[in-house]
Amino acid sequence: MAGQVTVAETRPAGKSALPAGRGRTRRAKTARYVLSRVVRLLSIIAGVTFISFFLLKLTPGDPVATALGPEATPEQAARLRASLGLDRPVWEQYLDWLRGVVTGDFGSTLSQPSRPVSGELAARLPVTLQLIGLTVVLSLAIAIPLAVWSAHRAGRTFDRAVSSVLYGFVAMPGFVAALLLVMLFVFHADAVRTAGLALACAALALTLVAAFRARRREASPLPALIGGGAAVLVGGAVYALLPEFPRQGFVPVSDGLGANLTSVALPVFALTFVDIAVFTRLLRGDLIGELAKPHVLASRAKGMSTAHVLVRESLRPSMFSLITVVGLTIGQLIGGTIIVEHVFRLPGVGSLLVASVRNGDYPVVQAAIFVIAAVYVTVNSLIDIAYTYLDPRVRQVNPV
Amino acid sequence: MTVPLAKTGGARVPDAVWRWAIVLLGAILVGVALSTPMVLPVVRLLLGALGLVFAYAGASRLLRARFGPDFDPGVWLAGSWLVLIVLAAATADLLPLPESLDPSKALTEPTYAAPSAAHLLGTDQYGLDVLGQIVYGARVSLVVGLGGVLIGGTIGTLLGLTASYLRGRVDGAVGWGTDVLLSFPPLVLLMALAAVLEPRTRNICLALGILVIPSFVRLSRAAGLKVAGQPFVLMARAMGATRRRILFREILPNILPSVLSYALLVVAILIVAEASLSFLGLSIQRPAPTWGNMIAEAEAEFQTHPFLLAPAVPLFLTVYSINRIGDFLRAGKEGD
Numbered sequence: 001m002a003g004q005v006t007v008a009e010t011r012p013a014g015k016s017a018l019p020a021g022r023g024r025t026r027r028a029k030t031a032r033y034v035l036s037r038v039v040r041l042l043s044i045i046a047g048v049t050f051i052s053f054f055l056l057k058l059t060p061g062d063p064v065a066t067a068l069g070p071e072a073t074p075e076q077a078a079r080l081r082a083s084l085g086l087d088r089p090v091w092e093q094y095l096d097w098l099r100g101v102v103t104g105d106f107g108s109t110l111s112q113p114s115r116p117v118s119g120e121l122a123a124r125l126p127v128t129l130q131l132i133g134l135t136v137v138l139s140l141a142i143a144i145p146l147a148v149w150s151a152h153r154a155g156r157t158f159d160r161a162v163s164s165v166l167y168g169f170v171a172m173p174g175f176v177a178a179l180l181l182v183m184l185f186v187f188h189a190d191a192v193r194t195a196g197l198a199l200a201c202a203a204l205a206l207t208l209v210a211a212f213r214a215r216r217r218e219a220s221p222l223p224a225l226i227g228g229g230a231a232v233l234v235g236g237a238v239y240a241l242l243p244e245f246p247r248q249g250f251v252p253v254s255d256g257l258g259a260n261l262t263s264v265a266l267p268v269f270a271l272t273f274v275d276i277a278v279f280t281r282l283l284r285g286d287l288i289g290e291l292a293k294p295h296v297l298a299s300r301a302k303g304m305s306t307a308h309v310l311v312r313e314s315l316r317p318s319m320f321s322l323i324t325v326v327g328l329t330i331g332q333l334i335g336g337t338i339i340v341e342h343v344f345r346l347p348g349v350g351s352l353l354v355a356s357v358r359n360g361d362y363p364v365v366q367a368a369i370f371v372i373a374a375v376y377v378t379v380n381s382l383i384d385i386a387y388t389y390l391d392p393r394v395r396q397v398n399p400v
Numbered sequence: 401m402t403v404p405l406a407k408t409g410g411a412r413v414p415d416a417v418w419r420w421a422i423v424l425l426g427a428i429l430v431g432v433a434l435s436t437p438m439v440l441p442v443v444r445l446l447l448g449a450l451g452l453v454f455a456y457a458g459a460s461r462l463l464r465a466r467f468g469p470d471f472d473p474g475v476w477l478a479g480s481w482l483v484l485i486v487l488a489a490a491t492a493d494l495l496p497l498p499e500s501l502d503p504s505k506a507l508t509e510p511t512y513a514a515p516s517a518a519h520l521l522g523t524d525q526y527g528l529d530v531l532g533q534i535v536y537g538a539r540v541s542l543v544v545g546l547g548g549v550l551i552g553g554t555i556g557t558l559l560g561l562t563a564s565y566l567r568g569r570v571d572g573a574v575g576w577g578t579d580v581l582l583s584f585p586p587l588v589l590l591m592a593l594a595a596v597l598e599p600r601t602r603n604i605c606l607a608l609g610i611l612v613i614p615s616f617v618r619l620s621r622a623a624g625l626k627v628a629g630q631p632f633v634l635m636a637r638a639m640g641a642t643r644r645r646i647l648f649r650e651i652l653p654n655i656l657p658s659v660l661s662y663a664l665l666v667v668a669i670l671i672v673a674e675a676s677l678s679f680l681g682l683s684i685q686r687p688a689p690t691w692g693n694m695i696a697e698a699e700a701e702f703q704t705h706p707f708l709l710a711p712a713v714p715l716f717l718t719v720y721s722i723n724r725i726g727d728f729l730r731a732g733k734e735g736d
Contacts, residue, residue, distance in 0.1 A: 040579075043576065044576070044579050044580055044583055045583075047576065047577070047579075047580030047583075048580060048583055048584070050580075051580060051581075051584070052592075055592050055593070055596060056592065056595065056596070058596045059595060059596050167720070167723070167724075168716075168720065170723065171668075171716055171719040171720035171723055172716055173672045173675055173676060173712075173715060173716075173719070174676065175675075175676060175679045175692075175695065176695070176712045176715065176716060179695070179699065179702065179709060179712070180712075183702065183703075183706065183709075187703050191443065195446075331585075332585055334585065335584070335585025335586075335587055335588040336585060336587065338587055338588070338591070338680070339587070339676055339679070339680070342679075342680060343699070353588070353591060354591070354680050354682075357591050357592075357594065357595045357682060358681065358682070360595070362595075365591075365592065365595060368588075369584060369588050369589075369591075369592050372584070372585060372588050373583045373584045373585070373588065374583075376583055376584075376585060377579075377583040380583075
């Protein structure tokens with residue numbers, strides 16, 4: 001058996017204890033692995049430029065006619081065609097475009113007045129990034145407690161209720177979720193406030209009943225009080241503090257943080273639906289596996305508290321795959337905010353893409369899908385590479 | 401969840417009575433929701449939903465008591481919904497529905513009518529029947545979902561299978577192409593394809609097919625690699641079987657079950673993808689109804705006419721049902 005022990009397990013505590021040269025070879029191996037990932041990434045990005053450019057070249061209709069409208073004279077059309085480089089062979093246009101991509105110059109928009117595409121994208125990126133950041137933070141804040149408690153009570157009422165609700169979340173298309181949120185929180189905000197009050201009262205009554213019953217059974221009333229208290233707080237907060245959400249539009253941070261947050265709150269909620277479901281399911285599964293392991297049993301046998309067992313013994317080792325999926329989600333959200341930006345009329349990259357596809361403004365579409373795809377693969381590759389530093393086992397199962 | 405606060409020592413009420421009582425309560429709530437036009441629509445909707453939850457909880461208890469604890473009424477409900485929607489889509493032309501396709505034939509109908517006996521789900525801005533449009537929209541959703549999977553699944557599986565058996569340069573090229581296609585977020589690639597193709601049912605199927613090729617390649621390649629290493633494949637090679645025979649008679653039948661159960665889930669994903677594309681106005685255009693473009697049209701008016709959002713319900717139910725049945729089949733396969 002001794003021969004099968006992996007290097008990671010036998011690694012001595014101090015670096016000085018390593019045999020001379022082994023540390024260097026391992027580092028060289030890692031470097032070579034990272035290098036191969038980078039080369040792969042570059043080759044894929046090359047493929048991405050190819051698709052972004054040539055797919056849009058297949059678009060039916062004449063881009064010059066789209067830009068100038070039906071009243072343009074042939075001379076005007078010829079001049080615009082020459083200035084866009086459309087009279088030259090496709091390969092030259094592609095190389096030209098590539099040169100622009102490397103220097104961050106994506107040409108100018110077809111729709112008049114003509115502006116540089118990179119400026120358009122740069123102006124809209126912060127909105128999308130804010131949406132993504134808030135969505136990930138909020139989803140994690142909701143998903144982690146849900147997953148921990150579901151894993152702790154696996155198969156019980158709470159777990160089954162949570163998983164069936166999340167099942168519904170997964171089946172809900174983004175635009176349906178967004179419209180439902182608008183209907184509830186914008187059009188019927190009063191009904192939501194009333195529901196919050198009702199929830200708080202019901203939770204209060206149930207909590208008191210549960211706490212008294214726990215006392216009579218001489219069990220600790222704390223879990224009931226904590227859970228019920230949280231529900232009362234949420235309900236009360238909805239009743240007392242629910243702000244007026246705008247139906248659409250975006251308020252920049254410079255006009256006040258509160259106004260900014262209320263303007264992105266509903267879009268972010270709509271985006272979290274699916275992410276909460278994904279994160280919770282994944283973490284719950286990992287946690288259930290972790291809770292069945294011997295070190296958790298040992299910790300329980302020593303009489304450690306449930307909180308310690310759940311958070312320190314199981315949550316920490318289970319976070320690993322969650323971190324990967326969070327990274328992937330960030331990448332996906334860069335293209336995934338399209339629907340929500342469209343519904344709430346937010347000036348992000350997604351709504352720019354929708355508008356440009358509709359107007360046939362192909363330089364913008366090319367640039368937008370290239371940037372989105374490039375960011376997406378780069379994020380994914382960075383996660384892969386970061387993984388090799390975080391978890392040495394990956395290096396060993398994927399030898400170069 | 402709904403355990404009654406039974407008093408200790410008192411006469412116990414039989415379980416069956418409680419189960420029936422829950423069903424009855426649910427039915428009463430649904431009845432109240434349907435028959436009180438005075439109350440706010442949101443309240444009625446909530447009451448109706450609550451009633452359905454109670455009815456479902458009671459009915460599932462009754463059915464479990466009758467058919468044993470393993471009986472899953474959710475899967476049966478999901479299955480019957482899918483049968484219903486497929487039948488409705490297939491027989492749409494024969495159903496006695498009010499005019500729902502041609503605005504010029506609905507000139508005498510009231511516009512934005514509330515649900516009534518003549519129009520079960522009301523009418524839209526042209527006076528077209530919403531229920532009828534939902535039925536015709538189901539046709540588009542199902543055709544596009546199944547067609548996309550058929551195209552993408554066939555091409556993807558063949559590519560993945562070939563790559564897994566030939567390895568080497570073919571595998572590298574297929575893998576690179578897969579990674580390039582996967583580096584576009586799905587909706588972005590779909591929009592780019594929609595910008596190029598004319599929005600017709602056939603082209604939408606094609607775009608959705610291209611969208612799902614890479615995931616089928618990955619799945620069938622991984623499954624194919626596992627099968628290709630098994631002794632019976634080696635034996636077939638030793639007996640001099642041709643490459644085509646090994647691929648299609650030895651390996652393909654063994655990876656087909658996992659490909660098919662994945663394909664079912666992909667149908668649901670594609671239905672949502674088409675609806676999203678339609679919602680953005682890049683798929684089949686009005687007045688031809690799809691669930692997505694109906695909801696897009698409702699977006700401007702749903703504050704005053706919430707019933708125009710009705711197509712969201714069959715969309716949700718269809719996706720939910722497909723997911724539910726897919727998971728049920730997968731769990732059954734793992735259990736064996």
